[in-house]
Amino acid sequence: MSTRRRVTITDVARTAGVSVATVSKVVNGRYGVAASTAERVREVIDQLGYSSSLVARSLRSSRTGVIGILVADFEPFSAEILKGLSAEAAGSGYELLAWSGFSGHAGREGWEKRSLNQLAGTLIDGAVVVTPTVVDADAGIPVVAVDPHTGPSGLPMIDSDNFHGALVATEHLIALGHRRIGFLAGRPGLQSAEERERGYREALEKAGIAFDPELIRVGGYREETADGASRELLTLDDRPTAVFAANDITAIRTMKVAVDLGLRVPADLSVVGFDNVPESVLADPPLTTIAQPLHEMGAEAFRLLLALLQDRGEPDTHVRLPTEFIERRSTQRPAAG
Amino acid sequence: MSTRRRVTITDVARTAGVSVATVSKVVNGRYGVAASTAERVREVIDQLGYSSSLVARSLRSSRTGVIGILVADFEPFSAEILKGLSAEAAGSGYELLAWSGFSGHAGREGWEKRSLNQLAGTLIDGAVVVTPTVVDADAGIPVVAVDPHTGPSGLPMIDSDNFHGALVATEHLIALGHRRIGFLAGRPGLQSAEERERGYREALEKAGIAFDPELIRVGGYREETADGASRELLTLDDRPTAVFAANDITAIRTMKVAVDLGLRVPADLSVVGFDNVPESVLADPPLTTIAQPLHEMGAEAFRLLLALLQDRGEPDTHVRLPTEFIERRSTQRPAAG
DNA sequence: CTGTTAGCGCCTTCAG
DNA sequence: CTGAAGGCGCTAACAG
Numbered sequence: 190m191s192t193r194r195r196v197t198i199t200d201v202a203r204t205a206g207v208s209v210a211t212v213s214k215v216v217n218g219r220y221g222v223a224a225s226t227a228e229r230v231r232e233v234i235d236q237l238g239y240s241s242s243l244v245a246r247s248l249r250s251s252r253t254g255v256i257g258i259l260v261a262d263f264e265p266f267s268a269e270i271l272k273g274l275s276a277e278a279a280g281s282g283y284e285l286l287a288w289s290g291f292s293g294h295a296g297r298e299g300w301e302k303r304s305l306n307q308l309a310g311t312l313i314d315g316a317v318v319v320t321p322t323v324v325d326a327d328a329g330i331p332v333v334a335v336d337p338h339t340g341p342s343g344l345p346m347i348d349s350d351n352f353h354g355a356l357v358a359t360e361h362l363i364a365l366g367h368r369r370i371g372f373l374a375g376r377p378g379l380q381s382a383e384e385r386e387r388g389y390r391e392a393l394e395k396a397g398i399a400f401d402p403e404l405i406r407v408g409g410y411r412e413e414t415a416d417g418a419s420r421e422l423l424t425l426d427d428r429p430t431a432v433f434a435a436n437d438i439t440a441i442r443t444m445k446v447a448v449d450l451g452l453r454v455p456a457d458l459s460v461v462g463f464d465n466v467p468e469s470v471l472a473d474p475p476l477t478t479i480a481q482p483l484h485e486m487g488a489e490a491f492r493l494l495l496a497l498l499q500d501r502g503e504p505d506t507h508v509r510l511p512t513e514f515i516e517r518r519s520t521q522r523p524a525a526g
Numbered sequence: 527m528s529t530r531r532r533v534t535i536t537d538v539a540r541t542a543g544v545s546v547a548t549v550s551k552v553v554n555g556r557y558g559v560a561a562s563t564a565e566r567v568r569e570v571i572d573q574l575g576y577s578s579s580l581v582a583r584s585l586r587s588s589r590t591g592v593i594g595i596l597v598a599d600f601e602p603f604s605a606e607i608l609k610g611l612s613a614e615a616a617g618s619g620y621e622l623l624a625w626s627g628f629s630g631h632a633g634r635e636g637w638e639k640r641s642l643n644q645l646a647g648t649l650i651d652g653a654v655v656v657t658p659t660v661v662d663a664d665a666g667i668p669v670v671a672v673d674p675h676t677g678p679s680g681l682p683m684i685d686s687d688n689f690h691g692a693l694v695a696t697e698h699l700i701a702l703g704h705r706r707i708g709f710l711a712g713r714p715g716l717q718s719a720e721e722r723e724r725g726y727r728e729a730l731e732k733a734g735i736a737f738d739p740e741l742i743r744v745g746g747y748r749e750e751t752a753d754g755a756s757r758e759l760l761t762l763d764d765r766p767t768a769v770f771a772a773n774d775i776t777a778i779r780t781m782k783v784a785v786d787l788g789l790r791v792p793a794d795l796s797v798v799g800f801d802n803v804p805e806s807v808l809a810d811p812p813l814t815t816i817a818q819p820l821h822e823m824g825a826e827a828f829r830l831l832l833a834l835l836q837d838r839g840e841p842d843t844h845v846r847l848p849t850e851f852i853e854r855r856s857t858q859r860p861a862a863g
Numbered sequence: 864c865t866g867t868t869a870g871c872g873c874c875t876t877c878a879g
Numbered sequence: 880c881t882g883a884a885g886g887c888g889c890t891a892a893c894a895g
Contacts, residue, residue: 195647195666197888208866213890223864240643244581245888248871263612263622268605275600275626285600287624289612306577310532311872329532467804534872545882550874558880582872585887648888 196237205233216241247311256283256494257313259304259321261291264411265438265466266483267319270335273487274317281495286313299323305332315498317490318344320410322378331497333490339380345497345506347490351381351463354479354512355388358433358461361477361514363396366522367431367459370398371422373408373415373443375435382410385435385463404429408439415439419446423458430458430523437462437469437478444472444519459520465513475517482510533574542570553578584648592621593831594650596641596658598628601748602775602803603820604656607672610824611654618832623650636660642669652835654827655681657747659715668834670827676717682834682843684827688718688800691816691849692725695770695798698814698851700733703859704768704796707735708759710745710752710780712772719747722772722800741766745776752776756783760795767795767860774799774806774815781809781856796857802850812854819847 198216202209207230214222215230222230233239247253258274260267271287278285290304301321305328309316315331318324322338334346362370372389375382386405393400403425406418419439422429423446434440440462444454452458454474462469465480489508496502535553539546544563551559552567559567570576584590595611597604608624615622627641638658642665646653652668655661659675671683699707709726712719723742730737740762743755756776759766760783771777777799781791789795791811799806802817826845833839 195643195888198890199888209889210867210891211865214865217890219891221864226864238639238643240640242585242648242888243644244585244648245871246890248581248585248873248888249890250871262616263605263608263624265609268600268609271600272602272605278626279599279628285626287600287626289615289622289624291616302575303577306532306575307580311579311581467808470807471804532872535874536872546873547875547882548880551881554874556875560880563880578874579872582887583874585872585889586874587887 195242196239198239198241201230201233201237201239204237205230243312253312253314254283255286255313256491257304257308257316258285258287258319259301259308259316260287260289260319261300263287263289265468266436266464269466269483270317270319270487270490273484274491275487276484277488277491281491283314283495315494317487317494320376320379320381322376331494333494333497335486335490336379336381338378339383343505345493345502345504345508347486347493347508347510348381349481349486349510349512351384351512352388352391354463354481354514355385355433355435356392357388357512357514358463358479359389359392360396361516362431362433362459362461362520363392363398365431365459365520367429368398368523369401369404369427369429369431371404371406371429371432373406373419373422373432373434373439375408376410377407379410382435389433408434408436408442410436410439412438412442415442416446419443420450423447423450423452431460431520432458433461433463435463437464437466437472437476440476440478440519441468441472444474444476455519455521457524459523461520465515470517472519474519477517477520478515480513480515482513485510532579533576535576535578538567538570538574538576541574542567580649590649590651591619592623592650593828594645594653595622595624595656596638596645596653597624597626597656598637600624600626602805603773603801606803606820607654607656607824607827610821611828612824613821614825614828618828620651620832652831654824654831657713657716657718659713668831670831670834672823672827673716673718675715676720680842682830682839682841682845684823684830684845684847685718686818686823686847686849688721688849689725689728691800691818691851692722692770692772693729694725694849694851695800695816696726696729697733698853699768699770699796699798699857700729700735702768702796702857704766705735705860706738706741706764706766706768708741708743708766708769710743710756710759710769710771710776712745713747714744716747719772726770745771745773745779747773747776749775749779752779753783756780757787760784760787760789768797768857769795770798770800772800774801774803774809774813777813777815777856778805778809781811781813792856792858794861796860798857802852806852807854809856811856814854814857815852817850817852819849822847 290300309328309330334344408415462478469476627637646665646667671681745752799815806813
């Protein structure tokens with residue numbers, strides 16, 4: 190397949206009969222090159238189709254003009270963040286490099302740190318890390334976290350009002366008449382996961398419903414981890430009549446599991462999600478959920494990072510965006526009133 | 527912000543009291559290092575949080591284990607391709623690097639070639655290019671194109687049955703009773719854009735409806751370019767009662783423009799899109815469209831590229847996937863029967 | 864104005 | 880078993 194080698198600056202220099210330094214100057218528009226020489230070099234560049242290697246260039250010079258978006262996976266949540274960020278970055282002069290650091294690696298653990306180490310300082314000038322559980326406070330470059338882990342990270346961060354959203358979601362189910370409400374928890378260690386659980390508990394308490402630890406299972410935000418958990422929940426002797434899943438993906442998964450078990454949604458089981466990723470509308474039935482302004486979160490992350498890169502803006506900023514309740518068709522009154 | 531420098535192999539070597547070569551061997555699991563030394567080095571690595579720089583590594587060795595997905599932008603279409611590709615790539619041993627090569631650059635022209643040149647040979651082992659209009663036939667690495675430009679490229683490619691999809695979309699409008707049907711064309715140069723126009727014309731001809739060049743405007747697949755075009759279409763003296771837009775994004779945009787002009791969709795204007803990106807369901811009203819199997823296309827692109835990387839598989843493969851008609855609520859019979 | 868020199872961080876011979 | 884040396888493609892000083 191790959192017969193021809195990549196054309197390097199050396200090839201251009203040789204063909205044009207000048208030194209590599211001269212070519213470099215022409216490419217970067219530095220002064221100190223005769224117009225005629227520059228012209229000839231440019232011709233050769235066009236003819237050979239040369240373009241400087243990002244890798245070599247970034248190894249040498251500290252600034253690359255590239256911003257990294259580090260995600261575990263390209264799933265619906267990170268994809269929406271990416272869209273929002275991309276729209277905001279257009280015309281900023283920065284190129285975007287989205288990196289999926291998880292794929293193939295043994296442990297899901299520490300992908301954020303590993304990815305950051307691999308790219309920071311050389312390839313990228315700054316990074317936005319999506320749902321990190323561990324991050325180096327100081328990676329050597331500005332870093333902004335979207336929906337990060339619990340506890341102080343020292344990182345500027347963007348998230349949404351997870352507690353309030355979860356409260357509203359659970360209150361919606363309670364208002365419908367549900368009393369046994371299951372909770373499919375998120376990824377342990379993530380702040381959003383904890384806040385959503387807190388919102389769930391708070392709503393229960395406010396309504397005077399006793400908290401039953403049996404009704405909480407860890408869905409982990411991911412399809413693969415949600416199946417077993419929701420199955421456990423739905424096969425309890427006294428199974429819940431409603432489930433609040435900590436994100437849409439696992440909520441949709443729960444609906445699938447319910448159907449497999451012969452339950453109808455929402456007739457036999459109400460389900461509420463969180464995020465409002467596009468997939469939630471496509472689900473059957475369309476999912477009632479709590480919307481996070483994902484595009485706005487991506488855009489805000491970019492703005493924050495840009496401020497950091499330009500040495501303005503507080504490093505300990507915390508931007509919290511509001512959530513919104515979206516009622517669709519996966520919830521209704523419980524069968525037995 | 528960036529106080530501490532990135533930790534390099536030299537730091538590890540110095541701390542562990544060995545040479546960089548030894549550290550390199552430990553990292554890459556090469557033989558020829560005493561167990562005790564290796565152990566000590568590993569400890570230092572953990573302690574310092576070292577991880578080899580992708581840039582430096584890839585500059586030196588030809589293989590990086592990274593696959594690039596080159597897009598102009600992270601918009602709904604490429605995001606779906608990305609999701610499908612990512613799911614397929616999980617566990618393959620390859621890391622994914624999605625690169626948005628357009629942002630900030632002067633000309634939209636030639637982003638594919640530029641991006642490929644910048645990354646190929648150094649950073650990535652292979653690439654999937656999404657909707658390229660120009661590509662170097664031989665970039666030095668295996669390349670797969672998704673929904674590429676017109677004419678022979680010499681590249682393995684994935685697309686869907688654009689002609690048939692467009693035919694079905696237009697026939698749907700005709701069957702509803704529409705006679706003046708506008709077409710909002712796609713990005714010139716892309717094969718999909720041409721095929722969709724061909725399908726539109728073919729349907730008209732089969733139905734014995736005279737083709738009116740006034741009813742075709744170029745939407746260019748993008749929001750920014752679609753606004754003016756659809757406005758022109760909808761303000762014609764004898765305006766169309768239905769519009770078939772070459773993709774969902776511009777179809778949704780057309781609905782917005784229609785509303786701005788005081789038209790109701792679908793009562794006064796029917797609209798059909800193409801792609802079935804998640805946004806089409808979220809639109810108001812939900813968009814009738816032609817579905818492309820976007821996730822499958824991404825997955826297939828990865829499979830093809832993998833085959834190429836492993837020196838199996840034909841370089842001139844062309845995978846064409848079927849489309850599917852999805853009726854939602856943006857189309858109905860024309861008002862005046 | 865142009866070429867030479869010295870690395871950026873890493874990996875790979877090749878000696879010790 | 881370990882370390883020193885060279886070079887990947889490029890840029891920034893510094894000579895000429």
